[in-house]
Amino acid sequence: MRFLLSLLALVTAQGASAHVRWFVNSPDQVSAYTWVFQDFLLVGIAIGACVVAGFLSKIQLPFVRNGAFFKPWPHELQFRLLAVVLGCWLLSTFYHGEFIAPNLAPSGNIEFLVGFQALVGVLLLIGHRIASYTLSIFFLIFLLIISNPFVAWIDYVPELLGFGIALACASNPDRAVKYLRVCLGVQLVVLAVHNKLINPNMGLQFLEMHPWNFFPLIGLDMFSNANFIIGIGMAETALGVLLIFGLATRLIAALVVCVFGLTGSLLGIAELVGHIPIVASFLVVVSLGTGETNFKELSPANLMASLDGLGSKVTGLMSANK
Numbered sequence: 001m002r003f004l005l006s007l008l009a010l011v012t013a014q015g016a017s018a019h020v021r022w023f024v025n026s027p028d029q030v031s032a033y034t035w036v037f038q039d040f041l042l043v044g045i046a047i048g049a050c051v052v053a054g055f056l057s058k059i060q061l062p063f064v065r066n067g068a069f070f071k072p073w074p075h076e077l078q079f080r081l082l083a084v085v086l087g088c089w090l091l092s093t094f095y096h097g098e099f100i101a102p103n104l105a106p107s108g109n110i111e112f113l114v115g116f117q118a119l120v121g122v123l124l125l126i127g128h129r130i131a132s133y134t135l136s137i138f139f140l141i142f143l144l145i146i147s148n149p150f151v152a153w154i155d156y157v158p159e160l161l162g163f164g165i166a167l168a169c170a171s172n173p174d175r176a177v178k179y180l181r182v183c184l185g186v187q188l189v190v191l192a193v194h195n196k197l198i199n200p201n202m203g204l205q206f207l208e209m210h211p212w213n214f215f216p217l218i219g220l221d222m223f224s225n226a227n228f229i230i231g232i233g234m235a236e237t238a239l240g241v242l243l244i245f246g247l248a249t250r251l252i253a254a255l256v257v258c259v260f261g262l263t264g265s266l267l268g269i270a271e272l273v274g275h276i277p278i279v280a281s282f283l284v285v286v287s288l289g290t291g292e293t294n295f296k297e298l299s300p301a302n303l304m305a306s307l308d309g310l311g312s313k314v315t316g317l318m319s320a321n322k
Helices: 002-013 037-056 062-066 074-095 110-126 128-133 136-147 157-168 173-197 201-209 225-244 249-267 269-274 276-288 300-320
Strands: none
Touching: 037 225, 037 249, 074 110, 074 128, 074 157, 074 173, 074 276, 110 128, 110 136, 128 136, 128 157, 136 157, 157 173, 157 276, 173 201, 173 225, 173 249, 173 276, 201 225, 225 249, 249 276
16 A cells, blocks of 8 residues: 555656746755665666556547547647647747746847747747748757756757647648657656656745655655655656657546646746646647657658658648748
């Protein structure tokens, strides 16, 4: 029973510091951390959870098979709503004078970066097709990469890439959700490794402000705050790996939505607004599920055909505007 309680609480707490750099004063790793037995025990729990999820992925629930929510909506509506949420989020960060996230301090012309971010937000509000044809999200990713060091942009690029590719592939929902879930899974793994597993010091700073280590409350006094951070990191990693491989996709996505809703209510408006795009994208994954499981479209022949099709669409748009 304690094993199950620990696993459930770890997974439920996994988003508590997903972007822990928003809440700590300094991201510096002041000292190296040496893993202890408890940390490896948590690794075992995470691996066990992945195995269980693999079996759960074989279960087909009738209400999922028959429910209209769990099918592509008319007129690419799932992705239209995702684009609206993304647009509102970008305009919100523009309003606060930030570029993408509060912890980023980009070099270069910050007014241009923030302004371009607002332009992308407006294009997304107008229509996800317009944003896709203009490659605005991908240009935004490019500006993020060249204006920030790797340790800063790596926490955001995978999810932004997932948003951009999903909106571009919206006419093929199975393909769109495939790239969305894979990129979101990669993002969870990156956040876990970068902000928790390599060194838990930032997480320890977070726990000083928010003492959420529940282990002693269930009688597991041997688990310290550092073990708790490692456990959260392993939970994030497990969820990310499950998403990447498309195992129990809807269950995992629904769980993440609940987690971000809980942490948003506990941590306030900054956490809630900052994670709105993530929540919206995971809701799309809940709705559409795993999607495709192969990447045949990335073959050289199919890539050339896709580029030719994109060129034809751009030419048609230019001709229509003359």
